Amino acid sequence: MKNVFYFLGLLLMSITSVNAQEKVKDLFQASETQITWLGIDFSKVKLIGQFSQFADIGTKSAANMKLEFFPEWNSMIIREPSKYDVKGMIKKERIEYNTKWVTENNKKTPTEDLEAVNLPEYSKEFIQEHIKEQRYGISNGLGILFFVEYLNKTTEIAKIHFIAVDMDSRDIILHDTMESKPGGIGIKNYWAKSFSNTISLINSERYFIWKDEILEEK
Secondary structure, three states: OOOHHHHHHHHHHHHHHHHHHHHHHOOOOOOOEEEEEEEEEOOOOEEEEOOEEEOOOHHHHHHHHHHHHHHHHHHHHHHOOOOHHHHHHHHOOOOOEHHHHHHHHHOOOHHHHOEEEEOOOOOOOHHHHHOOOOOOOOOOOOOEEEEEEEEOOOEEEEEEEEEEOOOOOEEEEEEEEEEEEOOHHHHHHHHHHHHHHHHHHHHHHHHHHHHHHHOOOO
């Protein structure tokens, strides 16, 4: 009987893998599959370096970062679609925007854990477990999001993971990591530049690499 369950488990994993391989192709070809932008996930982000004093704008604490800028950076993506062109990033004429869950979850980020000295080095397995635990309120199609690992003021680097999720199983079907440079005046614009740079990098380069790798798989 144990052998029966063992082989049934292997069969289920095989079916899941095949389904995931087929679903991810919908990002790169004509499809009726709904694609939803889920937002920028800051719930595990670490702030490295001196965020308390930033140029000439005065004191900003970790609490200020969470309460003021996390929602603002998410709002900008929707409010300024020409500047933060998520549709162009994945070459789609139509996508849905539903950042409600991400916005609510970002509010729950423990303030005392935001500031750090060491880089977190999150694995894909860690991020997958995190995604599995979430309730997005969406159970069909594909979801895409940015999972921000850290904002490093010392090295002037934002480490951002692009994640595509099968919303039915909440399995990650595409994952890539980018280090983007910020720039501009003030915290909001400075780190917003790292998100627009990530979008531009995907639009001009990474999308085509992903497409070649996925559509050419046998």
